[in-house]
Amino acid sequence: xxxxxxxxxxxxxxxxxxxxxxxxxxxxxxxxxxxxxxxxxxxxxxxxxxxxxxxxxxxxxxxxxxxxxxxxxxxxxxxxxxxxxxxxxxxxxxxxxxxxxxxxxxxxxxxxxxxxxxxxxxxxxxxxxxxxxxxxxxxxxxxxxxxxxxxxxxxxxxxxxxxxxxxxxxxxxxxxxxxxxxxxxxxxxxxxxxxxxxxxxxxxxxxxxxxxxxxxxxxxxxxxxxxxxxxxx
Amino acid sequence: xxxxxxxxxxxxxxxxxxxxxxxxxxxxxxxxxxxxxxxxxxxxxxxxxxxxxxxxxxxxxxxxxxxxxxxxxxxxxxxxxxxxxxxxxxxxxxxxxxxxxxxxxxxxxxxxxxxxxxxxxxxxxxxxxxxxxxxxxxxxxxxxxxxxxxxxxxxxxxxxxxxxxxxxxxxxxxxxxxxxxxxxxxxxxxxxxxxxxxxxxxxxxxxxxxxxxxxxxxxxxxxxxxxxxxxxx
Numbered sequence: 001x002x003x004x005x006x007x008x009x010x011x012x013x014x015x016x017x018x019x020x021x022x023x024x025x026x027x028x029x030x031x032x033x034x035x036x037x038x039x040x041x042x043x044x045x046x047x048x049x050x051x052x053x054x055x056x057x058x059x060x061x062x063x064x065x066x067x068x069x070x071x072x073x074x075x076x077x078x079x080x081x082x083x084x085x086x087x088x089x090x091x092x093x094x095x096x097x098x099x100x101x102x103x104x105x106x107x108x109x110x111x112x113x114x115x116x117x118x119x120x121x122x123x124x125x126x127x128x129x130x131x132x133x134x135x136x137x138x139x140x141x142x143x144x145x146x147x148x149x150x151x152x153x154x155x156x157x158x159x160x161x162x163x164x165x166x167x168x169x170x171x172x173x174x175x176x177x178x179x180x181x182x183x184x185x186x187x188x189x190x191x192x193x194x195x196x197x198x199x200x201x202x203x204x205x206x207x208x209x210x211x212x213x214x215x216x217x218x219x220x221x222x223x224x225x226x227x228x229x230x231x232x233x
Numbered sequence: 234x235x236x237x238x239x240x241x242x243x244x245x246x247x248x249x250x251x252x253x254x255x256x257x258x259x260x261x262x263x264x265x266x267x268x269x270x271x272x273x274x275x276x277x278x279x280x281x282x283x284x285x286x287x288x289x290x291x292x293x294x295x296x297x298x299x300x301x302x303x304x305x306x307x308x309x310x311x312x313x314x315x316x317x318x319x320x321x322x323x324x325x326x327x328x329x330x331x332x333x334x335x336x337x338x339x340x341x342x343x344x345x346x347x348x349x350x351x352x353x354x355x356x357x358x359x360x361x362x363x364x365x366x367x368x369x370x371x372x373x374x375x376x377x378x379x380x381x382x383x384x385x386x387x388x389x390x391x392x393x394x395x396x397x398x399x400x401x402x403x404x405x406x407x408x409x410x411x412x413x414x415x416x417x418x419x420x421x422x423x424x425x426x427x428x429x430x431x432x433x434x435x436x437x438x439x440x441x442x443x444x445x446x447x448x449x450x451x452x453x454x455x456x457x458x459x460x461x462x463x464x465x466x
Contacts, residue, residue: 078447095328099457104448139449176465178411213464214311215337216372224332225461231446232409232458 008036008137009045011144015052021059021068027130029065031137032058043070049136049144051075075142080164080183081230082107084156086190087116088219096220097128101135101145103231106183108132109159110150113198116190118150125149153198157205160185166207169222170199173209180230188223241269241370242278244377248285254292254301260363262298264370265291276303282369282377284308308375313397313416314463315340317389319423320349321452329453330361334368334378336464339416341365342392343383346431349423351383358382386431390438393418399440402455403432406442413463421456 010028024032032038042058044067051074056067083105088096093110100108108128110118125147132145151159160166165181169188187207194202203209212225243261257265265271275291277300284307289300316338321329326343333341341361343351358380365378384392393399398414402421420440422431436442445458 099454102448102450102454103446138451141448211465212461213336213466215335215374215464217335218371221332221335224457225465228445228458228461229465231448232444232462233446 009047009053009140010056011133011136012046012048012054015046015048015054015072016069018069018072021066022056024065024067026063027133028137029061029063032065033061038065045140047136047142047144049133049142051077051142053142077106077143079104079230080161081105081180081227082109082161082183082185083223083227084109084111084160084185084187085223086111086113086153086188086192086194086219087118089191092218092220093118094127094131096223097145097147098131098135099224100227101132101141102139103227104139104141104143105145105227106143107146107148109148109156111156111187111190112150112152113190113192114153114195115192120150153201156187156202160205166202166205167210167226168194168199168202168207169212169217169226170194170209171211171216173211175211176213176229177208177210178229178233180233184230186223186226186230188219188226191219242280242286242373243289244366244369245279245281245287248279248281248287248305249302251302251305254299255289257298257300259296260366261370262294262296265298266294271298278373280369280375280377282366282375284310284375286375310339310376312337312463313339313394314413314460315342315394315416315418316456316460317342317344317393317418317420318456319344319346319386319421319425319427319452320351322424325451325453326351327360327364329456330378330380331364331368332457333460334365334374335372336460337372337374337376338378338460339376340379340381342381342389344389344420344423345383345385346423346425347386347428348425353383386434389420389435393438399435399438400443400459401427401432401435401440402445402450402459403427403442404444404449406444408444409446409462410441410443411462411466413466417463419456419459419463421452421459424452 055070060066164183166185288303293299397416399418
């Protein structure tokens with residue numbers, strides 16, 4: 001790995017104890033061998049995406065990289081955000097998923113609304129999860145974005161974490177805020193917008209309507225901006 | 234145009250006086266006829282992207298839509314941001330350009346740096362300009378994002394607007410700020426990062442280093458977050 005650029009971190013499904021050897025997935029092996037050009041003996045950062053971070057020593061390269069766990073640490077999740085998002089147009093969720101993972105969001109919950117439903121095929125969910133792993137690697141997180149299956153908006157109340165703060169992007173809302181509590185739950189309507197009764201239901205769930213400047217924003221842009229405000233806060 | 238969704242705004246290169254008739258471009262005609270399904274007699278919002286906004290009445294549809302200018306107003310630019318950005322990886326500038334246009338940024342200035350140069354072919358610049366026009370339309374701005382040709386970072390000082398505030402994304406910078414002045418100039422390094430001497434040069438130009446949370450962000454994510462902070466502020 002080049003010494004001047006901070007190397008990325010590989011993702012492994014599970015990290016065995018120090019001294020054990022593990023095999024990396026085809027994706028991660030390809031990344032290490034073809035992109036980073038690691039050789040046996042190289043030290044590589046790894047995470048299981050559930051807070052554990054390891055230093056690995058590469059023992060064998062090839063289509064499958066074998067590596068030994070040299071050290072193992074647990075990193076608590078310091079902050080926690082959920083993004084509950086209506087369907088944007090076209091394939092625009094792809095980059096949203098990447099960006100949310102890059103910002104360290106905990107949960108991406110696609111939400112089916114009156115004016116927009118997701119077409120979340122198994123292939124699409126798998127693509128989002130692959131994008132989330134790639135972003136985990138690139139941004140050196142210890143926690144993987146949990147990409148969930150779509151849920152009807154009426155069922156949001158069943159799954160939301162308790163406490164914290166809840167915010168919904170709304171052009172008619174208050175000016176932006178900096179007091180995001182934890183967990184921070186963010187909701188954004190689909191490209192067709194939230195219906196009146198959906199807005200009422202979110203208000204009953206204590207979502208604060210937040211105005212994101214003067215522009216008319218696309219779903220994915222509003223989601224990213226609101227998440228960005230949490231991330232930099 | 235559907236009455237419940239706020240209709241988009243078409244872009245025209247120049248707006249003639251009230252009472253004149255104009256022909257829309259192939260792109261805009263296609264959008265009106267195929268996407269919005271307008272008929273003769275329909276009223277349509279238009280802008281020249283330089284602050285003028287008109288109501289048009291469609292006179293003839295087809296491959297080229299003809300329309301008459303019914304009213305014409307000038308909207309001053311209320312806020313002004315420049316984004317001076319190093320090259321991100323791959324085609325990631327495409328969505329950055331779209332998002333900056335959506336947020337109402339005035340100028341997108343690609344910057345060639347020691348650790349990253351743009352490959353801004355004429356085709357790529359034209360694609361960015363088309364994306365900017367599409368975002369103008371969708372977000373109903375009156376001002377079009379000015380997509381400029383790349384410039385070496387040493388030449389930034391020659392072209393920056395005077396006054397206002399200048400900020401550069403920097404993991405070693407201060408916590409985020411809300412006091413963006415106008416014009417607001419934002420700088421972000423390329424995917425390889427800014428070199429030490431480039432950071433010094435920006436500091437000499439009074440760019441304040443701003444830290445954007447704890448994550449290691451890609452160029453385009455940092456640019457969008459910093460711009461988002463300006464947009465919502």
